Amino acid sequence: xxxxxxxxxxxxxxxxxxxxxxxxxxxxxxxxxxxxxxxxxxxxxxxxxxxxxxxxxxxxxxxxxxxxxxxxxxxxxxxxxxxxxxxxxxxxxxxxxxxxxxxxxxxxxxxxxxxxxxxxxxxxxxxxxxxxxxxxxxxxxxxxxxxxxxxxxxxxxxxxxxxxxxxxxxxxxxxxxxxxxxxxxxxxxxxxxxxxxxxx
Amino acid sequence: xxxxxxxxxxxxxxxxxxxxxxxxxxxxxxxxxxxxxxxxxxxxxxxxxxxxxxxxxxxxxxxxxxxxxxxxxxxxxxxxxxxxxxxxxxxxxxxxxxxxxxxxxxxxxxxxxxxxxxxxxxxxxxxxxxxxxxxxxxxxxxxxxxxxxxxxxxxxxxxxxxxxxxxxxxxxxxxxxxxxxxxxxxxxxxxxxxxxxxxx
DNA sequence: ATATAATGTGAATAACCGTTCACATTATAA
DNA sequence: TTATAATGTGAACGGTTATTCACATTATAT
Numbered sequence: 001x002x003x004x005x006x007x008x009x010x011x012x013x014x015x016x017x018x019x020x021x022x023x024x025x026x027x028x029x030x031x032x033x034x035x036x037x038x039x040x041x042x043x044x045x046x047x048x049x050x051x052x053x054x055x056x057x058x059x060x061x062x063x064x065x066x067x068x069x070x071x072x073x074x075x076x077x078x079x080x081x082x083x084x085x086x087x088x089x090x091x092x093x094x095x096x097x098x099x100x101x102x103x104x105x106x107x108x109x110x111x112x113x114x115x116x117x118x119x120x121x122x123x124x125x126x127x128x129x130x131x132x133x134x135x136x137x138x139x140x141x142x143x144x145x146x147x148x149x150x151x152x153x154x155x156x157x158x159x160x161x162x163x164x165x166x167x168x169x170x171x172x173x174x175x176x177x178x179x180x181x182x183x184x185x186x187x188x189x190x191x192x193x194x195x196x197x198x199x200x
Numbered sequence: 201x202x203x204x205x206x207x208x209x210x211x212x213x214x215x216x217x218x219x220x221x222x223x224x225x226x227x228x229x230x231x232x233x234x235x236x237x238x239x240x241x242x243x244x245x246x247x248x249x250x251x252x253x254x255x256x257x258x259x260x261x262x263x264x265x266x267x268x269x270x271x272x273x274x275x276x277x278x279x280x281x282x283x284x285x286x287x288x289x290x291x292x293x294x295x296x297x298x299x300x301x302x303x304x305x306x307x308x309x310x311x312x313x314x315x316x317x318x319x320x321x322x323x324x325x326x327x328x329x330x331x332x333x334x335x336x337x338x339x340x341x342x343x344x345x346x347x348x349x350x351x352x353x354x355x356x357x358x359x360x361x362x363x364x365x366x367x368x369x370x371x372x373x374x375x376x377x378x379x380x381x382x383x384x385x386x387x388x389x390x391x392x393x394x395x396x397x398x399x400x
Numbered sequence: 401a402t403a404t405a406a407t408g409t410g411a412a413t414a415a416c417c418g419t420t421c422a423c424a425t426t427a428t429a430a
Numbered sequence: 431t432t433a434t435a436a437t438g439t440g441a442a443c444g445g446t447t448a449t450t451c452a453c454a455t456t457a458t459a460t
């Protein structure tokens with residue numbers, strides 16, 4: 001039985017991904033050293049070769065999550081110059097992200113296990129959300145300057161409402177074990193949202 | 201040191217309230233027998249006089265939560281006959297509910313600790329949300345029949361978007377430790393939402 | 401007032417989890 | 431090839447938590 005050994009950078013990535021997956025699928029209760037080690041074919045104590053402790057492992061998982069979420073905003077800006085189209089695509093990408101990664105975002109945000117007694121981690125997640133909202137707000141502002149979006153709308157309120165199109169549908173999707181149709185709801189919500197947004 | 205003994209109905213209520221409070225404030229990780237017992241001035245093992253085990257205690261907490269949440273819809277329907285006004289009041293009540301009870305709703309929904317390996321509990325929470333959404337949808341339908349709300353809007357989509365006005369703002373409020381202004385956001389979001397809703 | 405049931409106590413148990421450590425195995429550099 | 435560092439292993443430890451149990455205390459009915 002030959003044991004395959006991998007470099008610590010590769011392992012750190014693998015561990016972070018598995019950790020995030022567990023967090024999204026089973027919550028913080030499913031995120032323990034044994035569950036992380038098993039799919040990688042290693043033993044729990046081996047994780048300590050690559051992370052000082054569980055906290056640093058969780059931090060890595062959150063950082064990985066952060067990169068994945070924010071990359072969506074860059075992607076849609078590269079795909080189209082139109083502000084309304086950017087919003088629509090971001091909405092669909094976010095839905096897809098949730099369906100793939102289960103409920104990482106809300107679970108991270110609401111599981112106080114994640115940052116109970118870790119104030120710096122809480123502000124880190126807070127900054128992530130603020131950053132995401134800021135980017136949505138920027139797309140809206142840009143659309144207003146170009147005359148595509150009505151000028152009397154407040155970008156800050158609207159970016160929060162944008163997230164609001166996703167969240168509750170994600171809850172239902174999550175609780176119905178994927179039986180409810182998130183994509184369809186997102187499309188219908190987008191019709192309503194974009195009708196409001198459009199400059200007359 | 202005289203020990204005060206209380207009837208099991210009273211204790212069950214007390215325990216359920218404390219449990220829900222802990223769940224809302226610190227998440228499932230803060231919800232253990234010791235933390236529930238302390239504020240009641242009893243010892244952890246005493247809880248087993250009133251609940252068979254922790255699961256039944258958590259169930260009682262969720263039931264208590266359910267009653268509190270659904271009572272809001274009854275209250276607004278009693279306060280005013282106007283559908284739009286009912287929705288606005290329900291929005292404000294929900295915000296207040298979140299501020300008082302911290303993050304019970306999303307934490308229950310997203311903490312898989314709550315119903316990992318408890319499918320019946322998951323469907324119970326699922327039914328609660330569906331019921332809440334149904335009641336919102338009924339208010340909207342009623343407004344459409346009375347000609348107060350535009351008839352081309354889909355009540356189901358709109359009731360989900362109604363929750364969407366609250367959720368993301370609640371996240372920010374939660375993560376900023378109450379520094380962000382949920383009420384103000386709710387008012388601004390309501391302006392936008394109701395403008396769309398109004399029949400022309 | 402007294403017997404009996406209900407409620408509260410504190411110690412004990414078993415399971416789980418994060419973490420450490422001495423040792424084994426594999427990769428890498430000389 | 432060989433020496434050395436990096437990576438993986440399995441057993442062990444301490445802490446936490448839910449749960450049980452024999453016992454003490456308080457309420458309630460007769």
